[in-house]
Amino acid sequence: MKKFRAAILAASAVYALLANAGPAAALAHGDPARGKVVYERCLACHAFAYDRTGPRHCGLFGRHAGSVQGFAYSDAMRHSNLVWGTRTLDRFLKNPLKTVPGTAMGYAGIADRQERADLIAYLKQVNDSAECRGQ
Template sequence: MLFTAEVRAQDAAAGEKVYAACRACHQVGPTAKNGVGPTLNGLFGRVSGKVAGYAYTEANKTAHLTWDEPTFTEYIKNPKAKIPGTKMTYAGLKDDQKIKDLIAYLHTFDSAPVTLIKE
């Protein structure tokens, strides 16, 4: 007997629905501002703890993670395990497809404005 599994690519529209859970704390888009959490504009490629005007924990400021897809995937599955001491209270997203979709959605804001802390 042969079984096949459906393989689905990243889907930004589906990721927007996943992002609904993030919206309470994080903003994206041209008018995004820091809230309970920092804006997620331009997330991929930036270093953790670097959005200007956001009060990060020392753990986030000193983690020195560069946000790429593998790092974000590990983080969003269990934020407190990836950055012990983070103030992010989200328990984690365990569904790999939902994570891929969320990443696709966040990539739509790669060039949206964000001000970073200069070293």
């Protein structure tokens, strides 16, 4: 019985890993030009170079969520243990409130995976550009 229970637990763990990895493996190739248009949806709250209602996007990749100095994050974001990268951004942008329950980003998300990929490609492009490298 113990072996059976252990097997179930192991199977559950593997399933959880696969479920987590599944969407990541299926990430679409993003087009930054299209992503720039998608980014217009973010402009009520975000900018690349400075904090607004939302935190700045320069320096995003590799940054621990909730770590921009001086920005008033929600407790949920500060304790999310996320590190922003292509995969975590894809998850968050798909459904922010599900990925980080309690986030201040009260936004339904971007359901279309291609749009998310395009947006992430644009975020990456600007982060790699002089606009952000000079920050």
